[in-house]
Amino acid sequence: GAVVSQHPSWVICKSGTSVKIECRSLDFQATTMFWYRQFPKQSLMLMATSNEGSKATYEQGVEKDKFLINHASLTLSTLTVTSAHPEDSSFYICSARVAGLDTGELFFGEGSRLTVL
Amino acid sequence: AQSVTQPDIHITVSEGASLELRCNYSYGATPYLFWYVQSPGQGLQLLLKYFSGDTLVQGIKGFEAEFKRSQSSFNLRKPSVHWSDAAEYFCAVGAPLGGSYIPTFGRGTSLIVHP
Numbered sequence: 001g002a003v004v005s006q007h008p009s010w011v012i013c014k015s016g017t018s019v020k021i022e023c024r025s026l027d028f029q030a031t032t033m034f035w036y037r038q039f040p041k042q043s044l045m046l047m048a049t050s051n052e053g054s055k056a057t058y059e060q061g062v063e064k065d066k067f068l069i070n071h072a073s074l075t076l077s078t079l080t081v082t083s084a085h086p087e088d089s090s091f092y093i094c095s096a097r098v099a100g101l102d103t104g105e106l107f108f109g110e111g112s113r114l115t116v117l
Numbered sequence: 118a119q120s121v122t123q124p125d126i127h128i129t130v131s132e133g134a135s136l137e138l139r140c141n142y143s144y145g146a147t148p149y150l151f152w153y154v155q156s157p158g159q160g161l162q163l164l165l166k167y168f169s170g171d172t173l174v175q176g177i178k179g180f181e182a183e184f185k186r187s188q189s190s191f192n193l194r195k196p197s198v199h200w201s202d203a204a205e206y207f208c209a210v211g212a213p214l215g216g217s218y219i220p221t222f223g224r225g226t227s228l229i230v231h232p
Contacts, residue, residue, distance in 0.1 A: 004160070034219070043207065043224040044161075093160055106220065108153075108160035 002028045004096050006109035013084055014117055021079045021112045023094030029074035030096035034106070035067075038091040050077045084116040119144040121210045123223035130198050131231045138193040138226050140182075140208030149211040149218055150191040152182055155225075156204045164206075167191065178202070203230040 003026040013019050023033055031052050036044040048058045048069050056069035066088075068080040077096075081088050091113050095106040120143045130136055142148060149168055153161040165176025172184040182193045191208060205225045211218030 006160075041225075041227070043222045046219065046221075049219065091158075095161075105151075105163055105166060106161075108162070110160045111158065113158070 002026075002096070002098055002107040004030075004094065004107045004109040006092075006094055006112050008112060009110060010113050010115075012115045012117065015085050016083055018080055018082045019084055019114060021081075021092055021094075021114070023077045023079070023096070023109050025075045025096045025107070028096075028098050028107075030077075030098065031074060033071060033077040033094055033096045035069060035077070035079050036093045036095065038093060038111070040091075044093060047079075081114065084114070086116045089114055089116045119148055119210045119212045119221050121208050121221055121223040123206075123208050123226050125226045126224070127227045127229060129229040129231060132200050133197050136193075136195045136198045136202070136228070138206050138208075138228070140191045140193065140223060142189050142191065142208075142210040144189075144210060144212055146212075147186065149220075150182075150184060151209040151211070151220065152176065152180070152191070152193045153207045153209060153222075154178075154204050155207065161207065164193070198228075198230055200230045200232065203228055 005024045007022045033050040035047045038044050047062045048056045050056045050069045050071040052071045058064045071077040093111045095108045122141045151166045152164040155161045164180045165174045167174045167184045207225045208223040209220040211220040
């Protein structure tokens with residue numbers, strides 16, 4: 001199946017710094033990628049839909065200036081948590097849909113665990 | 118908007134026993150339905166999906182799910198659970214929209230397997 005890779009898997013940063021998380025589709029092109037946030041023992045909360053070459057669509061309640069999403073190519077989307085604070089600590093997961101072939105399946109990255117001190 | 122309910126937060130079964138994880142959805146028509154599995158600290162892996170047709174869907178790792186329109190349910194089953202099945206299971210629904218969809222996930226059910 002299609003492979004989605006996230007980097008880094010783990011990141012620890014100081015409060016006030018910015019952190020970038022990358023999501024790559026390794027063997028397919030993805031016009032659409034999704035960014036989720038998952039709190040411990042809870043479901044995935046959709047943060048935003050990232051479309052290649054256009055602005056991301058954010059879900060209600062998600063601060064777009066706080067969580068910057070860039071989808072500059074068909075294989076890469078990035079999430080930047082700006083001026084991170086401890087409450088931003090979470091597990092962030094991206095997923096992607098194969099361009100031009102909507103079988104309905106989403107392919108998920110391994111997730112990135114962010115800890116803000 | 119669609120929604121999905123997984124009423125069981127935790128399910129504990131003995132290895133070798135049968136398993137059923139419940140999922141109910143709310144949507145005005147027939148949505149796309151999915152079950153995903155997540156191991157600790159990992160992303161999600163698709164177990165199976167239902168779009169249309171046969172209401173009994175076979176997936177990977179010996180799992181199956183049955184779509185019951187009258188009950189708005191899509192329960193996941195496995196006849197004999199293995200210790201390696203211990204994980205978090207998520208049901209998801211997606212409202213078809215122009216050939217695409219955005220899924221909504223349930224809160225998940227944690228499966229605990231006793232030896």
